[in-house]
Amino acid sequence: MTNVEQLISRFAKIPRIEETGPQHGYNGKRMARLGLRTRLIHAALCVIGLVPLVLYLFGADVSRRLIAVGFGLIVPGGGFMACGGPLTMAAGIYVCFWLWRKRAMMWQDFYGSLAGIVGFWAVGALGGLLAFPWWDWLVAKHEWAYKIEFLRYQWWGWILAIVCAVILFGKFELQVKKMYKEMAAARDERLPTFDDAIAELDAATAAPANALPDELDAEQLKAARFLLDTAVNREDGDFTGFDWLRGLAEYRYQLSAFGYGLMIMRAKYLPNFEGYLKQAHRFLIRGYADPRTCGYWAKEALTGYGSRNPDPVVKANVMLSGWMMPVVAGYHDQYGDDEFEREASIKFRPNKDKPDETYDYNSAGIMQVLYRQFAEHEYPYMLIPCEPHVAFPTCNGYGLLGMLLYDRDHGTHFCADFWDELYDNVSSEFIEIDGSMALRRQYQYGLRHLPASQLGYNPMADVQNYLHFLPIFPGLARRCYALVRKNELEIRDGAAHVKKTPWDKMIDMFTFTPNPSLQIATLAMTAAEYGDTELTDALNKTEEMQLTRSKEPNSFKFQNVNSLTGAYLAFSKLCKKGYWSDVILRGVPETAKTGPVLTDCAYPDVIPAKACSSGEDLELVLYDGAGAGDFPIKIERLHPDTRYTVNGGSEFTSDAGGAATLTVHLDGRTPLHIVKAG
Numbered sequence: 001m002t003n004v005e006q007l008i009s010r011f012a013k014i015p016r017i018e019e020t021g022p023q024h025g026y027n028g029k030r031m032a033r034l035g036l037r038t039r040l041i042h043a044a045l046c047v048i049g050l051v052p053l054v055l056y057l058f059g060a061d062v063s064r065r066l067i068a069v070g071f072g073l074i075v076p077g078g079g080f081m082a083c084g085g086p087l088t089m090a091a092g093i094y095v096c097f098w099l100w101r102k103r104a105m106m107w108q109d110f111y112g113s114l115a116g117i118v119g120f121w122a123v124g125a126l127g128g129l130l131a132f133p134w135w136d137w138l139v140a141k142h143e144w145a146y147k148i149e150f151l152r153y154q155w156w157g158w159i160l161a162i163v164c165a166v167i168l169f170g171k172f173e174l175q176v177k178k179m180y181k182e183m184a185a186a187r188d189e190r191l192p193t194f195d196d197a198i199a200e201l202d203a204a205t206a207a208p209a210n211a212l213p214d215e216l217d218a219e220q221l222k223a224a225r226f227l228l229d230t231a232v233n234r235e236d237g238d239f240t241g242f243d244w245l246r247g248l249a250e251y252r253y254q255l256s257a258f259g260y261g262l263m264i265m266r267a268k269y270l271p272n273f274e275g276y277l278k279q280a281h282r283f284l285i286r287g288y289a290d291p292r293t294c295g296y297w298a299k300e301a302l303t304g305y306g307s308r309n310p311d312p313v314v315k316a317n318v319m320l321s322g323w324m325m326p327v328v329a330g331y332h333d334q335y336g337d338d339e340f341e342r343e344a345s346i347k348f349r350p351n352k353d354k355p356d357e358t359y360d361y362n363s364a365g366i367m368q369v370l371y372r373q374f375a376e377h378e379y380p381y382m383l384i385p386c387e388p389h390v391a392f393p394t395c396n397g398y399g400l401l402g403m404l405l406y407d408r409d410h411g412t413h414f415c416a417d418f419w420d421e422l423y424d425n426v427s428s429e430f431i432e433i434d435g436s437m438a439l440r441r442q443y444q445y446g447l448r449h450l451p452a453s454q455l456g457y458n459p460m461a462d463v464q465n466y467l468h469f470l471p472i473f474p475g476l477a478r479r480c481y482a483l484v485r486k487n488e489l490e491i492r493d494g495a496a497h498v499k500k501t502p503w504d505k506m507i508d509m510f511t512f513t514p515n516p517s518l519q520i521a522t523l524a525m526t527a528a529e530y531g532d533t534e535l536t537d538a539l540n541k542t543e544e545m546q547l548t549r550s551k552e553p554n555s556f557k558f559q560n561v562n563s564l565t566g567a568y569l570a571f572s573k574l575c576k577k578g579y580w581s582d583v584i585l586r587g588v589p590e591t592a593k594t595g596p597v598l599t600d601c602a603y604p605d606v607i608p609a610k611a612c613s614s615g616e617d618l619e620l621v622l623y624d625g626a627g628a629g630d631f632p633i634k635i636e637r638l639h640p641d642t643r644y645t646v647n648g649g650s651e652f653t654s655d656a657g658g659a660a661t662l663t664v665h666l667d668g669r670t671p672l673h674i675v676k677a678g
Contacts, residue, residue, distance in 0.1 A: 002408045002585060002586060003407060003408060003411065003413060003416075004404045004405075004407050004408045004415065004584075004585050005585050005586070007404075007413075007415060007416050007419055008404075008471060008472070008473075008474060008585065011419075011423060011472075011473045011474060011475055011476070012474050012475050013475045014198060014475040014476075014478055014479045014482075015427065015475060015476060015479060016194060016479075017187065017190060017191060017194060017434070017435035017479075017483075018191075019427075020427040020428070020431040020435065020476070021427070021428065021431040021432055021433050021434075021435065022428075022433055023428075026180045026183065026432075026433055027446075028381075028428045028429035028430075029428070029429075030380050030381055030429055030446075031381070031429060031441060031446045032446070033446065034380060034442075034443070034444075034445065034446020034447075035445070035446035035447050036446075037446065038445045038446055038447055038450070039447075045073040045074065046073070046074050048070070048073055049070035049071060049072070049073030049074040049078075050070060050074070051070065052066045052067045052069075052070045053067050053070060053071075053158065064154055065128065065129065066128075067082060067128075067154075067158070068082035068083050068127070068128025068129075068131075068154075068157070069125060069126075069128035069129050070082075070128070071128060071157075071158060071161040072121075072124050072125025072126065072127060072128045073125055074161060074162075074165055075096060075124070075161055075164050075165035075168060075169075076095055076096045076099075076100035076101075076104075076120055076121045076123075076124040076168075077091070077092035077093060077094070077095030077096035077097075077099075077100065077123075077124035077127065077161075077164065078092060078096075078124055078125070078127075078128075078161040078164070078165070079092070079124050079125045079126060079127035079128030079129065079131070080092030080095060080124060080127030080128070080131055081093070081096075081127075081157045081158075081160045081161040081164065082128055082154065082157040082158055082160075082161050083127065083128060083131050083154065083157055084154035084155070084156050084157035084158075085131075085157070088127065088131045088157065089156070089157055089160050091127065091131065092124060092127060092157075092160070092161070092164070093160075093164065095120060095123055095124040095127070096124065096164050096168060097164075097168070099120045099123070100117070100120040100121060100124070101168065101452070103116070103120070104116040104117050104119070104120045104121075105117075105450075105451040105452045105453065106451075107303070108450070108451040109387065109390075109451045109453055110300075110387060111299065111300050111303040111304055111387065111388065112300065112303070112304030112305075112385070112387045112388025112389040112390055112444075113303040113304055113388070114304070114389075114444060115303060116303075117450065172449040172452075172455075173449075175449065175455045175456075176448050176449055176455065179448065179455060179456060179457045182457040183432055183433050183434050183457050184433065184434075186434035186436075186457070186459065186487070187433050187434040187435070189487060190434055190435055190483055190486075190487055193486060193487070194483075196486065197482040197483055197485065197486035197487070198478075198479070198482050200482070200485070200486060201478065201481065201482040201485055201486075201530070201532070204485075204532050204533075204534050204535070205530050205531040205532055205577065207531060207533070207577070209531060209576070209577040209578040209579075210576060210577070212612075213268065213269060213270075213271055213589065213610065213611075213612035214268055214269050214576070214610070215269065215609050215610040215621050216265075216269050216574075216609040216610065216621075219573055220269075220573050220574055220609075221554075221607065221609060221623065222554055222555065222556040222573075223261075223556050223569070223570035223571075223573040223574055224261075224265055224269075224570070224574065224607070225554065225556065225604070225607065225625065226555075226556035226557065226566060226567075226570050227258050227261045227262055227265070227280075227567065227570050228276070228277075228280060228603060228604075228607075229241060229604075230242060230258060230563065231258055231262070231280035231281075231283050231284055232276045232279065232280045232283075232603045233276070233279075233603060234280075234283050236283065236286050236287070236290075237287075237290055239251055239287070239290075239292070241563060242254045242255075242563050243562045243563040243564065245510055245511060245562060245564060250292070250293065250296065251287065251290070251292055251293045252288065252293050252294070252319065252320050252323060252324070253319075253323060253510075253564055254563055254564045254567060255284045255287045255288060255293065255324070255327070256284075256323040256324055256326070256327055256398065257564055257567035257568060257571070258284055258567050259281065259284045259285075259326070259327035259330070260326065260327070260567075260571055260580075261567055261570050261571045261574055262277060262280055262281055262284070263281075263326070263327070263330045263334065263583050264571065264574045264575055264579055264580065264583060265277065265574060266281075266334050266588065267334065267579070267582060267583045267587065267588045268574070268576070268579050268582070268583075269574070269609070269610060269611075270608050270610070270611040270612075271588045271589050271591070271592035271611065271612055271613075272591070272592055272595055272596065272597045272598060272611040272612050272613045272618060273597065273598045273608045273611035274335060274597055274598070274599050275598060275599055275600050275601055276601075276603045278335050278337070281327070281330075281331050281334070281335070282331070282339065284327055285324070285327060285328055285331060285340060285346065286346075288320070288324050288328075288346065288348070289346055289347055289348045289349055289358075290349065291349050291350060291351060291352035292352075293320075294312040294320060294348050294349070294350050295310070295349075295350045295351065295352060297310060297311075297312040297317055297320065297350060298310035298350050298351070300317070300387065300388055301315070301317075301388070303388070304316075304387070304388020304389060305388055310350040310351065310359075311348070311350075311359040312348050312350055312359065313348065313359065313361055313365075313366055313369050314359075314369060315373075316373075316379075316384055316385040316386075316388060317385075317386070318370070318373075318383075318384040318385065318386055318391075318395045318396055318398075318399050319386040319387070319392070319395045321366055321369060321370060321399060322370065322384065322386075322395045322396055322397075322398045322399030322400075322402070323395060323398045323399075324366070324402075325366055325367070325370065325398065325399050325401070325402025325403065325405075325406070326398060326401045326402040326405055326584070327402075328340055328346070328363050328366060328402065329363055329367070329402045329403075329405045329406040329409065330402075330405055330583070331363075332363060332409060333405055333408070333409040333587050333588070334587070334588055334592075336593060340362055340363050341362055341363050341364065342362055343360075343362055344360035344361070344362065345361075345362045345363075346360070346361045346362060346363075346365075346366075347359070347360050348360075348361065363406065364406075366402075367402070367403060367406050367414065370384070370399050370402075370403055371403065371414045371417075371418075374418050374422065375414075375417050375418045377421075379391065379443060380443050381425055381429040381430065381441055381443070382421065382422060382425035382426075382429075383396045383425070383426070383430065383441070384396055384399065385443060386440075389442065389443040389444045390440055390441070390442055390443065391440060391441050391443060392439065392440045392462075393426070393430050393437055393438065393439075393440075393462070393465050393469070394462055394464060394465055394468065397465060397468035397469055397472060398468060400415070400422075400472050401468060401471060401472065401584050403415050404471065404472070404584050404585065405583075405584050405587075408584075408585065408586075408587065409587070423473055423476075426473065426476070427473075427476060429441065431476075432457075432459075434459065434483075435479065435480065435483050436459040436480055436483065436484070437462070437465045437466070437469075437480050439458070439461040439462050440454070442454060459483075459484060459487075459488055460484065460488055460498055460501070460519065461509075462522070463481070463484055463522050463523055463526050464522040464525055464526055464568075465477070465480070466478075466480045466481035466484070466526050467522075467525050467526040467529045467580065468580075470529060470530070470580075470581055471580070471581040471584045471585050478530075481526060481530060485532070485535065487499075488500070489523075489535070491534070491535070491538045494537075494538060494541050495538055495541040495542045495545055496523070496535060496538035496539045496541070496542045497542070498519070503516040503519075503520075503542070503546050504516070504546075506518075506519050508562075508565070510562065510564055510565070511562060515560060515561070516546050516547075517546075517547055517558065517560070517561045517565045517569070518565045518568070520539060520542055520543055520546065520547070520569075521565050521568035521569045521571075521572060522568060523535070523539055524536065524539045524540075524543070524568075524569065524572035525568055525571050525572040525575060527539060527572075528572050528573075528575040528576060528577075528579075529575050529577070529578070529579065529580050529581065530577065531576065531577025531578065536572075539572075543569075547559070547561060548560075556569075556570060589612070591612070591613040591614060591615050592612075592613070594613075594615065594637075595612075595613025595614070595615050595616065595617070595618065595637065596613055596616075596617070596618035596635055596636070596637050596638050596674065597611075597613075597618070597635070597636055597637045598611050598618070598620060598633060598634070598635060599634050599635070599636045599659075600632075600633065600634035600661075601622075601631065601632070601633040601634070602631065602632075603625070604625030604626050605624065605625060605626050605629070605631045605666075606622055606623075606624070606625065606631050606633060606664075606666065607622065607623045607624075607625040608620060608621065608622055608623075609621040609622070609623055609669070616675065616676060617673065617674060617675040617676075618635060618672075618673075618674040619671075619672075619673050619674075620671070620672040620673075620674070621669060621670070621671050621672075622664065622666055622669075622670045622671075622672065623666065623668065623669060623670070624666035624667060624668070624670075628665075628666060628667035628668070629665070629666065630663050630664070630665050630666075631663070631664060631666060632661055632662070632663050632664075633661070633662055633663075633664055634659065634660070634661045634662075635654075635659065635660050635661075635662065635674065636657075636658060636659045637658055638654040638658040638659065638660060639654060639658060639676065640654060640655070640656050640657065640658045641653065641654060641655070641656055642654050642676060642677075643676070643677035643678070644660070644674050644675065644676055644677055645674070645675055645676075645677045646662070646672055646673070646674055647671070647672060647673055648673070651677055
């Protein structure tokens, strides 16, 4: 048992719903404290804002301009509204319900920008300071204004400001209560069926996992070629085949998603093949350093933290450092190559206009930054933020997987230092009252409505958490998946359905367009890892019904499905029970490091579907990818100057370095078994 398996085995017990999540109310203790702090700050602003009005009502000589400014502290845009003029009140409504409610919330979502929330609120407060004298002058200047009673009474604006505050914050509170009510109903539904949910999952996943290297079937070959077509034979910076997904995804997520698929291929199907598979892995890692991948952080660091340091790894930003960690650590683990172990081997170039300005890391450096942030509790709920001040379990999960992989590969015990505390934080602060894992948490406000996109209850929002946390906290992950499987999904006419949302109403969170492909893909990935073949088969039928496959022969592309989701779908085809956990916790078979290895062949002329060794032999299954013919392949790690046979027939002799180049004829599936002669 590896050191990380020993660590993870301590978290195998499945907790009951009552043992996790908030113990009082609907929020964990830390989130509740942050939420209380935010409400107290707003309450204080309201009291301060109303003081001038109260003094005025009791006969004090208070400037009506100061009263208007005070209303600006109560509600965004209130300063404009309290000026009392039709134009100023319209401006206040615009600030309140568009600039603050829409734009500021979006900026908070994408950039963690406190300036967006506070800035637009301040604009509304300044309205009373700047707009009041203008409106007062306008009314005084024109005699007709005094004939219109409405224009002469500022209290119309005061009433409007109060009404807008009630509408704005009242709607938030009603939506939050609705969300909590739905969560409570889900909890009531899940509690009595908890044992059944676990038993049904156990029964559905009882079949033993395949511990031996597998062979890619026809569908898996298409999936493998989809991944390889995008990453093989690429010069650094050539992102042909990747979609530019502005905002949440861009290239950083795609590089990782393709990398995870390649890691499964290597460990479970092709442990004794390096060649262009290894080259593709290197290409993906170097892609993280490209300005188009890491340059976004300069803006987010500035708007979210007020930092001018564009280093994309040193602080927060687990949506890059976390997502890339398994791919970077996995390279050394899978190939034994120390290229990215060397000092300054990954040179991040966040500024495309200054290519010589780099931020240098290696695998250990990224590991240490992640470790520092987790172990030193740099953030309120312990998980590292993605967008500034917003923590997603998914992004942290990838980082934790990479750290586990690094620990196992190097024999270190970084993870063991904080794993118990991490479990306490995740199970108390990132689990909802119904037992599902939260999509995210906000570290600035602690409220569910800042930003507004936090409103709503969707237990299907991020089911891939239950895939990636399976090698992290297996009992908790298994519990969460069992509850989703029991309560949120159903199989009708052989196809899988989400009970509460039709497939045609699903939204792809990476593109913000109506599209069910991402939900299908994340469900399929997760079901495959659990060995839930009943659900996997049903999702395959759902895929056929909901997604349109390209008509090109051997194509794995789908209409209106972006390359990131395509990589997830490919992962789901390559993954089987325990495959991803094996990649993280156990790695490639030992014979991948000692037995003969296929090190060179041309892509797409030669496509391995299997490459493994029992120690002395090499078992290959090769396909021609561009038409039948004779193609050279190179085998290394053979015994020097030794005769070998191919399929018990033709012979060849290795050279003094233990290598040999063969010419093989490929026409469809071609098995080759290479053993020592005699």
